[in-house]
Amino acid sequence: MDELTKFATRPTGVGEMFQLLRDGTPRTRAELVALTGQSRSTIAARVDVLLASGLVSPAGEATSTGGRPPATFRFNPAARVVLAVDLGATHARLAVTDLAGEVLAEHAEQIAIADGPGEVLGTVVDRGRKLLEQTGRADDLVSVGVGLPGPVEHSTGRPINPPIMPGWDDADVPGILGARLHVPVLVDNDVNVMALGEHSSQWPGTDHLLFVKVATGIGSGIIMDGQIRRGAQGSAGDLGHIAVADGPDLPCRCGNTGCLEAVAGGPAIAAVLAADGADASTGADVVALVRAGDLAASHAVREAGRHIGGVLAACVSLLNPSVIVIGGQVAEAGEHLVAGIREVVYRRSLPLATQHLRIVASRTMGRAGVLGASAMAADHVLSPAAIDAIAV
Amino acid sequence: MDELTKFATRPTGVGEMFQLLRDGTPRTRAELVALTGQSRSTIAARVDVLLASGLVSPAGEATSTGGRPPATFRFNPAARVVLAVDLGATHARLAVTDLAGEVLAEHAEQIAIADGPGEVLGTVVDRGRKLLEQTGRADDLVSVGVGLPGPVEHSTGRPINPPIMPGWDDADVPGILGARLHVPVLVDNDVNVMALGEHSSQWPGTDHLLFVKVATGIGSGIIMDGQIRRGAQGSAGDLGHIAVADGPDLPCRCGNTGCLEAVAGGPAIAAVLAADGADASTGADVVALVRAGDLAASHAVREAGRHIGGVLAACVSLLNPSVIVIGGQVAEAGEHLVAGIREVVYRRSLPLATQHLRIVASRTMGRAGVLGASAMAADHVLSPAAIDAIAV
Numbered sequence: 001m002d003e004l005t006k007f008a009t010r011p012t013g014v015g016e017m018f019q020l021l022r023d024g025t026p027r028t029r030a031e032l033v034a035l036t037g038q039s040r041s042t043i044a045a046r047v048d049v050l051l052a053s054g055l056v057s058p059a060g061e062a063t064s065t066g067g068r069p070p071a072t073f074r075f076n077p078a079a080r081v082v083l084a085v086d087l088g089a090t091h092a093r094l095a096v097t098d099l100a101g102e103v104l105a106e107h108a109e110q111i112a113i114a115d116g117p118g119e120v121l122g123t124v125v126d127r128g129r130k131l132l133e134q135t136g137r138a139d140d141l142v143s144v145g146v147g148l149p150g151p152v153e154h155s156t157g158r159p160i161n162p163p164i165m166p167g168w169d170d171a172d173v174p175g176i177l178g179a180r181l182h183v184p185v186l187v188d189n190d191v192n193v194m195a196l197g198e199h200s201s202q203w204p205g206t207d208h209l210l211f212v213k214v215a216t217g218i219g220s221g222i223i224m225d226g227q228i229r230r231g232a233q234g235s236a237g238d239l240g241h242i243a244v245a246d247g248p249d250l251p252c253r254c255g256n257t258g259c260l261e262a263v264a265g266g267p268a269i270a271a272v273l274a275a276d277g278a279d280a281s282t283g284a285d286v287v288a289l290v291r292a293g294d295l296a297a298s299h300a301v302r303e304a305g306r307h308i309g310g311v312l313a314a315c316v317s318l319l320n321p322s323v324i325v326i327g328g329q330v331a332e333a334g335e336h337l338v339a340g341i342r343e344v345v346y347r348r349s350l351p352l353a354t355q356h357l358r359i360v361a362s363r364t365m366g367r368a369g370v371l372g373a374s375a376m377a378a379d380h381v382l383s384p385a386a387i388d389a390i391a392v
Numbered sequence: 393m394d395e396l397t398k399f400a401t402r403p404t405g406v407g408e409m410f411q412l413l414r415d416g417t418p419r420t421r422a423e424l425v426a427l428t429g430q431s432r433s434t435i436a437a438r439v440d441v442l443l444a445s446g447l448v449s450p451a452g453e454a455t456s457t458g459g460r461p462p463a464t465f466r467f468n469p470a471a472r473v474v475l476a477v478d479l480g481a482t483h484a485r486l487a488v489t490d491l492a493g494e495v496l497a498e499h500a501e502q503i504a505i506a507d508g509p510g511e512v513l514g515t516v517v518d519r520g521r522k523l524l525e526q527t528g529r530a531d532d533l534v535s536v537g538v539g540l541p542g543p544v545e546h547s548t549g550r551p552i553n554p555p556i557m558p559g560w561d562d563a564d565v566p567g568i569l570g571a572r573l574h575v576p577v578l579v580d581n582d583v584n585v586m587a588l589g590e591h592s593s594q595w596p597g598t599d600h601l602l603f604v605k606v607a608t609g610i611g612s613g614i615i616m617d618g619q620i621r622r623g624a625q626g627s628a629g630d631l632g633h634i635a636v637a638d639g640p641d642l643p644c645r646c647g648n649t650g651c652l653e654a655v656a657g658g659p660a661i662a663a664v665l666a667a668d669g670a671d672a673s674t675g676a677d678v679v680a681l682v683r684a685g686d687l688a689a690s691h692a693v694r695e696a697g698r699h700i701g702g703v704l705a706a707c708v709s710l711l712n713p714s715v716i717v718i719g720g721q722v723a724e725a726g727e728h729l730v731a732g733i734r735e736v737v738y739r740r741s742l743p744l745a746t747q748h749l750r751i752v753a754s755r756t757m758g759r760a761g762v763l764g765a766s767a768m769a770a771d772h773v774l775s776p777a778a779i780d781a782i783a784v
Contacts, residue, residue, distance in 0.1 A: 013429070229616045321623065
């Protein structure tokens with residue numbers, strides 16, 4: 001059925017030809033003829049359609065072996081813009097970017113996700129419009145990408161029983177935003193979106209990457225064979241409630257005990273420090289203590305890293321990624337977290353899975369969300385079917 | 393680059409059109425025109441090429457709204473055959489099947505994989521040729537699929553440091569078999585091949601499936617978004633050396649302790665029974681005892697199931713499959729193993745991931761390997777690029 005849909009929505013073939021230009025390499029008409037097996041006249045017509053849309057632009061002349069050198073063309077990511085939205089429990093970050101994730105304008109503010117979809121999405125529309133005005137590119141908006149701090153049904157873009165988002169259950173986020181911004185709206189959970197942001201901006205050539213967010217909760221976004229893998233109900237990557245081997249049997253908000261989140265999430269680390277008299281209740285407090293040089297805090301973060309490492313060792317056996325990226329607020333405490341993780345993963349995994357494995361801290365940190373939302377939104381409008389629709 | 397290769401090897405477009413017929417639905421030329429957006433003359437020419445190859449055959453007339461009813465066409469999987477080979481430590485199973493996995497002839501015998509690739513693959517060629525002769529289809533052979541009991545580098549089809557296959561490290565299995573059988577040879581590890589066999593024959597509509605083999609070792613094959621996922625080095629799904637939470641700290645052959653395999657593999661279950669005086673050292677002994685009504689053996693299998701369930705609960709959180717299939721020799725002990733697994737998975741996983749999850753015993757059992765090898769071989773020759781090559 002997927003194959004059918006793919007064919008049925010591809011009346012022109014412009015979209016497929018466009019994929020050959022998408023990597024930015026300049027190509028001549030003759031190269032496109034050779035690569036597609038299509039006739040010279042068909043290719044010429046398709047190039048004209050793409051030039052007219054602005055999505056492809058002239059890229060000078062190729063070197064010639066004699067005669068007039070042929071013209072080349074390449075993808076022009078600056079031709080359109082997307083609105084990227086990263087919503088957390090207490091923050092909203094928005095950016096207007098081009099189709100290659102180049103940030104043209106951005107904005108961040110404190111919000112309360114618990115204010116519900118009406119108020120929060122109203123703020124998003126208002127701030128988004130201001131950013132678009134600021135860049136002068138409102139007419140070039142082609143899509144919106146949104147990351148939400150809870151489970152999202154991928155096919156509909158609606159949150160499903162999100163624990164920290166009261167009032168958002170089954171909210172039609174794409175419908176609400178689409179009605180006011182008049183473009184397609186893509187929605188996913190924040191961890192998948194962060195994984196996409198880190199992957200597209202820092203590791204574009206890596207096919208197997210696991211992005212781990214360590215904050216109040218602990219979750220991951222899985223990239224296998226170059227794509228986010230969401231699983232049957234979209235809950236793939238949910239590390240927070242995996243049982244920790246040899247960890248303390250602490251009660252978890254899910255009703256079980258010994259879950260990774262209950263043992264190694266930000267509040268769990270803070271609780272260890274508070275028991276020794278420190279003034280800490282959140283991951284932010286822990287990060288502040290570590291940055292202030294508090295040794296007990298550094299040790300607690302490293303110990304949390306070891307517990308996370310135990311679960312990640314299982315992930316390495318199961319997924320065989322070549323890169324694990326550690327992000328989220330607690331990762332801002334610096335190398336202690338990654339050091340604890342590495343210690344256990346390299347001890348507990350088989351050599352075949354770890355010989356080429358890199359475990360690194362996030363390079364995008366606070367920006368992973370907007371970069372991922374931008375990549376998700378751009379990817380949607382650059383698909384073969386979407387390009388065909390533009391070209392009609 | 394993948395996109396480029398795809399385009400560069402698709403001069404005719406016959407292969408892509410063929411994908412529309414592959415599900416077996418009869419289609420008219422007019423439907424193919426509508427689905428592809430290609431011209432009527434192009435479609436007519438491509439249908440002729442496929443009819444000439446035999447891969448597509450007439451399927452009678454469609455109902456008509458007036459005038460002469462149009463002819464329909466569909467995929468004819470009986471047009472070619474593949475050789476499917478399932479090699480274990482001590483067994484070889486071979487089958488000649490058509491392109492839909494229909495078994496035309498099969499053969500099984502005891503072998504010793506430790507005899508090395510020269511002797512074992514010599515036997516495979518000899519028995520394969522006999523099966524082909526027996527079916528009278530030797531000239532219709534288009535590919536060979538092989539499952540091996542050890543890690544295989546997917547891109548080359550060569551075993552990599554396989555622990556129970558002395559003499560096989562880096563052996564050019566595709567080269568050795570291809571030189572004598574003159575068709576492409578696809579090789580993968582046995583668990584991936586079994587996953588493919590169970591998926592293609594029993595769960596073709598399920599996009600997210602985990603196949604778990606419980607035998608001397610414990611491993612899994614991961615299907616996400618409809619495809620086997622192998623990870624960066626091809627070791628994805630390697631459950632055997634994940635640490636068991638709350639299990640006995642038994643030494644494992646990998647050098648660590650408390651690995652799933654050391655706690656719940658066939659020999660580990662046998663060791664528990666032997667300590668109480670039973671005559672058991674292998675998984676086969678355990679299965680025999682269970683079948684003979686030995687209560688201690690049933691209990692030990694159920695307890696092993698619980699340990700496996702603990703690791704599978706983590707897999708459920710991470711992969712969110714909709715079906716977990718339990719196969720391998722120990723699964724032949726009956727429902728005890730699956731019951732122990734279910735008990736822990738449903739207790740330890742979050743509702744979102746388990747509400748639609750089914751955990752079932754393998755339905756193909758001993759045949760999963762050959763069915764998977766057949767599916768892998770057929771899939772290779774039915775890809776767009778391969779069909780284009782046939783059509784030239």
